[in-house]
Every structure is written in C-alpha cells, then in structure tokens.
Amino acid sequence: MDFNEAQIERYSRHIILSEVGVEGQQKLLESKVLIIGTGGLGAPAAMFLAAAGVGTIGLVDADSVDLSNLQRQIIHQTKDVGKLKVVSGKETINEMNPDVNVITYHTFVNASNILEIIKDQDYDFIIDGTDNFGAKFLINDACVIAKKPFSHAGIIRFNGQLTTYIPDNNTPCYRCMFKEPPPEGAVPTCREAGVLGVMGGVIGTLQATEAIKYILGLGETLAGYLMTYDAIKMEFRKIKIKHNAKCGICGDEPSIQELIDYKPPVCSL
Amino acid sequence: MTIRVNGEEKLLEKEVNILELLTLQEVKMVEMVSVELNGEILDRDDFETTLVKENDAIELLYFMGGGSFGF
Numbered sequence: 001m002d003f004n005e006a007q008i009e010r011y012s013r014h015i016i017l018s019e020v021g022v023e024g025q026q027k028l029l030e031s032k033v034l035i036i037g038t039g040g041l042g043a044p045a046a047m048f049l050a051a052a053g054v055g056t057i058g059l060v061d062a063d064s065v066d067l068s069n070l071q072r073q074i075i076h077q078t079k080d081v082g083k084l085k086v087v088s089g090k091e092t093i094n095e096m097n098p099d100v101n102v103i104t105y106h107t108f109v110n111a112s113n114i115l116e117i118i119k120d121q122d123y124d125f126i127i128d129g130t131d132n133f134g135a136k137f138l139i140n141d142a143c144v145i146a147k148k149p150f151s152h153a154g155i156i157r158f159n160g161q162l163t164t165y166i167p168d169n170n171t172p173c174y175r176c177m178f179k180e181p182p183p184e185g186a187v188p189t190c191r192e193a194g195v196l197g198v199m200g201g202v203i204g205t206l207q208a209t210e211a212i213k214y215i216l217g218l219g220e221t222l223a224g225y226l227m228t229y230d231a232i233k234m235e236f237r238k239i240k241i242k243h244n245a246k247c248g249i250c251g252d253e254p255s256i257q258e259l260i261d262y263k264p265p266v267c268s269l
Numbered sequence: 270m271t272i273r274v275n276g277e278e279k280l281l282e283k284e285v286n287i288l289e290l291l292t293l294q295e296v297k298m299v300e301m302v303s304v305e306l307n308g309e310i311l312d313r314d315d316f317e318t319t320l321v322k323e324n325d326a327i328e329l330l331y332f333m334g335g336g337s338f339g340f
C-alpha cells in the first residue's frame with residue numbers, strides 16, 4: 001500500500017517515531033478494531049483510533065444520544081441528541097479521518113450475536129466500552145472463546161480501571177479476577193453513582209493505546225495486570241494478577257460451555 | 270501485625286479474617302469486591318475462614334461498570 005501526500009502529512013508524527021515508521025502506520029491502516037459501546041469509554045477510544053488511522057473501526061451500540069451523555073461522550077455533539085449513537089459516531093469519525101472505514105452495528109451485544117459481530121470483519125482487537133456487568137462478562141467470555149485480544153475497562157465516580165487480555169498467553173481474563181457479576185442488590189443505583197466526565201477520556205484513551213501497541217507489537221501491554229486510576233489521589237497503580245486455574249471460562253476445567261445472557265441493566269447511561 | 274492493603278501499609282491490632290478486614294477497610298458491599306491475597310485470587314467462600322497473616326499483601330479489586338452502574 002502506498003501513502004499519498006496527504007497521508008504522509010497526516011501521519012507524519014507517527015511516521016517520524018522509529019517504533020512506528022511507515023511500516024507501523026501501514027499496519028494501523030490495515031488493522032480492524034471493534035468498539036462495543038460508544039459511551040464514556042468508547043467515544044474517546046474511537047476518536048483516537050480514528051485519528052491514528054486504524055483502517056476499519058466497528059461501532060456497536062443500541063442507544064441514541066441523550067443530552068446527559070454529552071458531559072463525557074465526546075464523539076457526540078449537541079446537534080446529535082436523538083440520533084443513533086453509531087450513526088453519530090460514524091459521522092464524527094468520517095469528518096475527522098476519511099481513511100477510516102466505519103462499520104456500524106445498531107444493537108446490544110448478546111449471547112446470540114456477539115460472536116457473529118466479532119467474526120464479521122475478523123477484528124484484530126476489541127474494546128469493551130460498555131456500562132454494565134452483564135455485557136462485560138459476555139465480551140470477556142466471547143473473546144476467550146473466539147481467541148481475540150481485548151481491553152476491558154470500567155469507570156465510576158473518580159475511579160477507573162483496565163486490563164488487557166491476550167489469548168494463548170496464559171494471561172488472566174476478566175473472569176479470572178471477578179468470578180461472576182455482582183448480585184443486583186449489591187450494585188448502587190445510577191443516582192448514587194455518577195462519574196467525572198474525564199474518567200472515560202483517561203481510561204478510554206489508555207484502551208486505545210493498548211490497541212495501538214498490540215497492533216504494532218510494541219512494548220508491554222496490561223496483560224497480567226489490572227491498572228487502577230484514582231483521580232482524587234491522582235494515583236495510578238498496576239496490580240499483578242495471575243491466571244486463575246479455577247476460572248469458569250479460561251481455567252483448567254471451564255464450567256461455562258456457552259455464552260450467558262445476564263439480566264440487562266436496570267438503568268442506562 | 271503489619272500487612273499491605275492496596276499497596277499501603279496497615280497496622281492490625283488483632284487477628285482478623287478477610288471478611289473482618291473488609292469491614293475495617295469500610296467496604297460497604299462485600300459482593301462488589303474481589304480479593305487477591307499474596308498474588309492469588311481468593312475464593313469468596315474462603316473469606317471468612319482465611320486469617321490475615323503478618324506481611325500479607327492484599328489487593329481489593331472493585332467491580333467497576335460504566336458511567337452508570339448498570340446490571
């Protein structure tokens with residue numbers, strides 16, 4: 001693939017990095033990343049991956065843009081309120097970088113469609129930008145089954161965390177750390193929770209960084225670690241996590257044989 | 270006895286199990302926390318029977334959803 005003049009200029013700050021170069025930029029342009037959820041985490045992840053020239057970006061979301069989303073979901077604008085999030089996200093990316101082919105999936109992920117969506121473009125890397133535990137466990141289990149690397153993340157209030165799963169590498173999955181979704185009664189209600197808008201920006205951008213590094217084969221990922229960010233203390237921590245032999249999906253004797261549809265969220269973003 | 274909880278040193282005046290430690294750490298909902306003890310994820314069923322020992326390194330991993338707590 002040859003770069004045109006505009007591309008050489010657009011990606012010049014990448015190309016000048018010896019760790020990226022023309023070859024790395026080419027890899028990015030040929031890569032495919034699936035982003036599930038275009039909210040607080042998915043919005044900044046999608047924008048930075050698009051700006052970086054990831055050639056194919058899949059966006060999955062069933063929701064429409066709500067005014068209360070705009071405090072953090074920066075891929076959507078005031079004029080987009082009421083529009084499907086995948087449509088709004090695609091328009092923003094198309095305006096930013098015409099090199100990117102955006103594929104939209106206007107749906108919630110569930111046990112019967114997630115593997116099809118992952119296989120649709122044979123995505124290289126998946127980003128979990130969802131807001132509920134049922135979807136997070138579903139994405140984890142689907143990626144383990146499909147042997148796809150993915151970035152898990154969560155944000156709440158002034159805290160965020162993320163980890164990266166790389167298949168066939170003896171790295172722990174999300175279920176190795178958290179066995180199953182918490183019981184409904186234990187989870188605080190939306191009104192009690194809240195989130196500082198920038199949390200998605202910080203953590204979603206780190207998810208994009210992990211995707212880019214994985215595609216380029218560059219440096220260390222967060223495979224084997226849970227990274228936590230506390231904005232009040234302004235502190236990042238990397239907690240080493242081992243693969244859990246008793247894990248229900250990737251352990252020695254997995255008890256989960258098929259994907260599970262957990263109860264849907266009681267409230268949405 | 271001295272232990273480390275999420276990287277910070279903590280002095281314990283008496284022997285406690287993991288469940289009691291979570292109370293001392295003011296964890297409101299035990300179901301929202303996963304516990305890593307000296308590098309191994311601890312089974313939830315073992316919280317009450319596992320005693321904290323001198324120099325133990327304990328990480329409390331919290332469930333985090335999205336901008337809202339769904340599910």
